[in-house]
Amino acid sequence: MDLRTQIEERAAKALKEYGVETITERTALPPTREWTPQARVEVLSRLGVDSTLLIAVGARSSEITPFAQQTFGTTNISGNATSNGTFNAQGQSQSTSYNLVVAKSSAEFSAILMEMSTGKTVWVGDIITKAGGTLFAGEKEDAKASVRGVIEGLEEDGHLTKQ
Numbered sequence: 001m002d003l004r005t006q007i008e009e010r011a012a013k014a015l016k017e018y019g020v021e022t023i024t025e026r027t028a029l030p031p032t033r034e035w036t037p038q039a040r041v042e043v044l045s046r047l048g049v050d051s052t053l054l055i056a057v058g059a060r061s062s063e064i065t066p067f068a069q070q071t072f073g074t075t076n077i078s079g080n081a082t083s084n085g086t087f088n089a090q091g092q093s094q095s096t097s098y099n100l101v102v103a104k105s106s107a108e109f110s111a112i113l114m115e116m117s118t119g120k121t122v123w124v125g126d127i128i129t130k131a132g133g134t135l136f137a138g139e140k141e142d143a144k145a146s147v148r149g150v151i152e153g154l155e156e157d158g159h160l161t162k163q
Contacts, residue, residue: 006143007055014151015053019163023047044116051115051122055150058108062138064101071097105138106130109146113159125153 012022028047029035035043044052072095079089106129113123127149131141154160 003057003139003143006140007057007146010143010147011053011055011150014147015160017162018151018155018160020160023049041116041119049116051113053150054112054114055146056110056112057146058110060105060107060142062103062105064103066099066101068100069097070100071095102132104130104132105142107142107146109149111146111150111153113154123154123157123159125150127153 008024008026012024015022028043028049029040073093074095075091075093077089077091079087081087109127109129111123111125111127112121114120115122127146129142129145129149131138131145151160155162
């Protein structure tokens with residue numbers, strides 16, 4: 001799933017907790033043609049949209065750096081010894097190596113809340129995310145952090161109230 005879709009789905013789910021009904025831009029305005037500003041307003045008005053929330057992805061970076069290699073191994077030796085002091089032995093060993101890495105990501109997002117009736121911007125927010133570790137770096141976590149930042153900003157500034 002691409003970053004845009006992840007952000008849209010997470011934002012819709014988060015906004016629903018505040019009683020906000022959402023419709024994604026691609027659902028309202030399919031990318032089958034160029035939409036003029038006037039045509040956009042007409043379609044969104046017909047759908048009963050009173051405001052739009054735009055979340056734009058800015059600079060993003062991710063880095064995975066190997067820093068060590070760890071090897072695990074086992075050895076089995078078996079054999080026998082005779083009474084005259086001679087012995088024979090057979091050995092078998094195996095090992096597996098894993099690369100250890102450091103993963104980091106950062107992303108910047110901007111969000112704008114616009115009122116449809118006036119076309120005025122009523123809220124602007126900038127979100128910067130940083131994450132480390134392979135579980136916390138990547139598009140999924142960037143989407144989660146961007147939506148969390150937008151929702152927190154809208155709530156702090158009085159544009160959202162939990163239902």
